[in-house]
Amino acid sequence: MSDPEESHLVQERRQKVERLRVRGVEPYPWNFPDRVPTSVVVERCRSLTPGATASGPDARVAGRLRTIRQHGRSAFLDLEDQAGPLQLFLRVDEIGEPAYSEWLSDLDPGDLVGAEGSPMVTRRGEPSLLVRQLTLLAKAIAPPPEKFHGLKDAELRLRRRYLDLLSAPESRARFRARSLFVREIRHFFDEHDFLEVETPVLGAVASGAAAQPFVTHSSYLDEDLQLRISLELPLKRLLVGGLERVYELGRIFRNEDLDVTHLPEFSMLEAYWAYTDYTDMQRLMEAMYFRLARRIAELLPEVPTAVEAPTLFQPPFAVVDFVDALEQYSGLHGIVDKSRDELRDLARATGTTVPEASPTGKFLEKLFEHYVEPHLTRPTFVVDHPVATTPLAKRHRSKPGRVERFELYCRGVELANAYSELNDPDDQVRRFGEQLAAKGTEFYAMDRDFVLALQYGMPPASGVGFGVDRAFMALTGTPSIKETILFPPVRSQP
């Protein structure tokens, strides 16, 4: 897209700025005190009959001009602030000449203005402000997107998110909901006595998951550092340290391709809860998602998927055994006893192209994705995965070859991943070792300091993690993760 600097529209608006300055009007003043949201004026209009003007004190509002409809000696201006739109009504009778002509000649859609006047309702019934004083608060040099169709260009919507926000109310509503959704998650964990903590983004080795890290370099240490790919291992160290309920909600980084459900940086929540196991965590997740679903339904009453969420997430959620579900939907038998090569061949038979060097658990996950995941439309806990899938989970107390783990699925999206956390330091070393032995590109890096921490004793605990962006997508029906992120990554322009 061409630079707006070159446009004749910009030149004309610059000339208006000069005219304003010549007239002694500051085009970029410092503040606009005592303003109220447009909703306050709309509320005061509620008791007025069409054609009536309020008798009380004047109101002051401020916001962006969306449209200007001139009718000779009167004009309607649509002003919008965060609370919503409000029509301004200008009349020569009210403000006189030359003020009326001067204001209208140098105002454009997109300008930020303040207005003072009386709440009124037009004869057509539109809540309005009968303006006595108009103040330019910031002249817009660049013209705004088209007033009716808005900004459709997908690239510009991402590169200039501010234009998307200022022209698309549904986009503003979604991002507002996202922000309050995150706040609700924090409230939930705070109220359950979890302590929010911050752990390092930069470290010597990124572990706790199998993913490609971003690598950077520290001048001070003169060594390469990796950006975190998980929150898990630092948080478990805090369990060792005696913090019994901790959570972190933060950005993590994975140096991989992006698509509608993946971005190189995204928001993850992980929580660890001492002296509980993964069944306690199931109850916590049921409560959390039910609460989040109700909140989302309040926040986005215009979005059908959001409105349906509380019904869908009504506890209790379904529970299925990972192996039972896989064998049932695939028709395969004896999954747990099959060799790595047999599982690899079965996985490849489904059409997936997992690399030869993948750990055994990878093949099981591929089989599960292919045969079972499409069937999980209602919230469902998939429990007790084979050991090979999960190097950080505790072995199952009664099912040999399994770990105590659940994944929560809904609408085909993974909404939580939780374990009874492995706290046996020797078993942890073995499990890291099994990952490394597979020598694939995907593995959990050995974190020796973490193993040392376990040697001092970590209480039995359950832990959970979920992608905040994906949880928001699933509850609201947002189709692309980019629409949940204000500034998603874009290539730099040539």
Added chain:
RNA sequence: GGGCCCAUAGCUCAGCCCGGUAGAGCAGGCGGCUCUUAACCGCAAGAUCAGGGGUUCGAAUCCCCUUGGGCCCGCCA
């Protein structure tokens, strides 16, 4: 990594198949209009048709390359 699609005025879109003077609406300019709300009426203006190369008498249109974006597949515990 593979495949398909898209890029025309500040914005929203026609025009492209089938090559022949680049169009509309909104926004902006000028004029009119004191209850409109995608206001309305009249006049005039606004384009590196993403960029580069090729074919052709002639390219927005056909071909190739590049850039950016979108969708699908693969990969991403």
